[in-house]
Amino acid sequence: MTDGTPGPEQGPETKINTDVPQSARIWNYWLGGTDNYEVDRMAGDQYVSLYPGIVPLARAGRYFMDRAIRFLIHERGIRQFMDCGTGLPTVDNTHEMAQRAAPEARVVYVDNDPLVLAHARALMTGTDEGRTAYIDCNLHDPKTILDKAAETLDLSQPVALLLVNVMGHIVDPDEAMGVARGLIGGLPSGSYLILDDCTDDNEAFNAAQRFYDDTDAIPYRLRSHEFLSGYFDGLEVEEPGLVTVNEWRPDVGVEVELLPTLCGVARKP
Template identity: 40%
Template sequence: MGVEGAVAGTSPAIDTSKPHPARMYDYFLGGKDNYEVDQEAAERFIRAAPEVRLAVRANRRFMHRAVRYVVAEGGVRQILDIGTGLPTEPNVHQIARAVAPGTRVAYVDNDPIVSAHSRSLLDDDDQTSVVLADLRDPRSVLDHPDVRRVIDFDQPVALLLVAVLHFVTEEEDPDAVVATLLDALPAGSHLVLSHATVDIHDDAREDAVNVYKNATATMNPRGRARVLSFFGDLALAEPGLVLVPDWRPDEPAPHGAPPIGIYGGVARKS
């Protein structure tokens, strides 16, 4: 997750020498916007953690439910989605606008291929923006003119950090990253966060996690208490921080489904 290209107007080259988490995620979802290096790494991950395809789909369904919640029940009409990944329909703006037409969305990712694909789909939509910037430099996100074009930070915002914060190491200070972002948001804003964990697997999925050591960002799964700490003093919506299939499910889990090692929660800034 490098900061290259975070400045408006730059056009960084797409690096295909190392797997990128966004492109691996696309492969897990069955997408085609990935390269051989991503596919090989993803297949190694699948061998070590066979439930990963079910997990990423469960995570995406959590995101769908959470977006509907913050728009319908939270009254939010603008969303800052950081670490958006490659476009997969329905995407955040489509989910939100099915509830409240006109909801504005700023998509942020640090992979140039994500930016290119998203821009090609959304160029004619003046209520969305696509920004190439890095979560680990939160001020570059908050101050980006294309974020400011669609997001009014005087009004409530839903901040989406969905399956992205586990790519920030402790040395990169994820607490400061989240705090900087939340400090910029007014009361009535919401945080939607999901995060990988190895709490539920006896082998800690060590072989799977190690696949990311050769990627553009390492994976750093965290325990429930550590993930919960990112919410600070925000008020968590029921049922609190739970595994993503258990967050306000709209259908029962399939019988015999494997455990999904991703926590998810939604909280409001009061």
Template identity: 50%
Template sequence: MSERSDPPGETPPVAHVAHNARVWNYWLGGKDYYDVDQQVGDHITSMFPIIREVARADRTFLGHSVRFLAGEAGIRQYLDIGTGLPTVENTHQVAQAVAPTSRIVYVDNDPTVLAHARALLAGTPEGETDYIDADAHQPQAILDAATDTLDLAEPVAVILLGILNFIDNTDEAEGIVKTLMAAMSSGSYLVLTHPTLELGGAGNVEAMRFWNENATPPITARTGAEIARFFQGLEVLEPGIVSCAQWRPGYVAADEKAVAQFGAVARKP
């Protein structure tokens, strides 16, 4: 692990298999990864060279969407599922910079993320942050735990960035979204990104196969039409379901290059 930054007194388990949270951290220029994560990350990059651009675009999309939600939309509560390792512009940092009273609940089930959770809890004195060790396959358990911090009678932004692609069955993934959004009040939002073989991502087929043979959890790409199913009953904001690098004109340059990762924000009526 390069320049390990684990919390004092906490020793993470030795990693023999690359894990998405750590490889993503490596692609984003972080330092919380093991040699196996770097090796797999480098091999994926050799097969699909724009993967680092995808990772950066996904992170930028998070900042753009949360700034919009905290500002123009007036959202003060966030449920960020599949948090990943802390890097720059985490959800609580972006939201609380706009609205210091914002409350954020992070959810992940990776031991390395748990070891770094204290960095995710360093929010503003006026707001509140919490971390739940839970699996996205169990949305009701997530909702039950989140109510310790969030008031579901008030609007909440549910953030699912690059997480549903680890739910292999599309019907199950759709059910997870439905369970989460059914518990949210009117005026809540769904924020989602998902890898695809569209948008120039056809070259990712072999890279995804390599990932599924050498890392965890296994990943599934989906089409724009499949991803649209996650937004049933919601009002998708302009510009719709697009490359996450091209979401929200005015936040990004009009000529920003598309990446093979869909992104969208939708409001619950």
């Protein structure tokens, strides 16, 4: 970090495994990045051959994040963001989106992939006015995430929690719901949830995901609209409600393509 903020929290050293595909590297490939290996590109190309919609879906998720962050900054006054399962740096990252709109914004990234961590150390720097930090932590441990986030964020003030295409990595549905509620529960009133995830109502998408899950990579569970809606229980959902990713406050003049996703932005009362 070059902005005077703390560097990434150190976790156990983990060797980068280039023998099996890894989701952050595959998504980086789909988004046009270069931080991936041949094994990731092969898996990514096979996935695309089964479900070509995955590339526009991945890009649509990034655009949704940008719109949601701008909305919360400009219309709800949010200045703190915690992005869980951030993945590898791409063209536009969460701290860049937030600090472009509000230079004083604070952003904490949470991930435990060693390649992501290496890039975080080298590349994820913020503005002089804001703060950008990285936590090397497992998503299954919300208490530790919150404790470490408090070193950068003021948890007495509202925080936007980003769970974007990450919760399916927690295979057990009850645990996934528990982790999300644990994170939200540790944030103050007035905080927000930004969530986007993939749904299980497209057979080609399901087939592609089955192929991916049959590799040695960490599996990802596509889930129903009903299940994903449960993440928002007890929260005040902002308009236009829970919709597909391209339907959430699209920029003027942008053609809306319906994709097998569910997303929303909601306030903790």
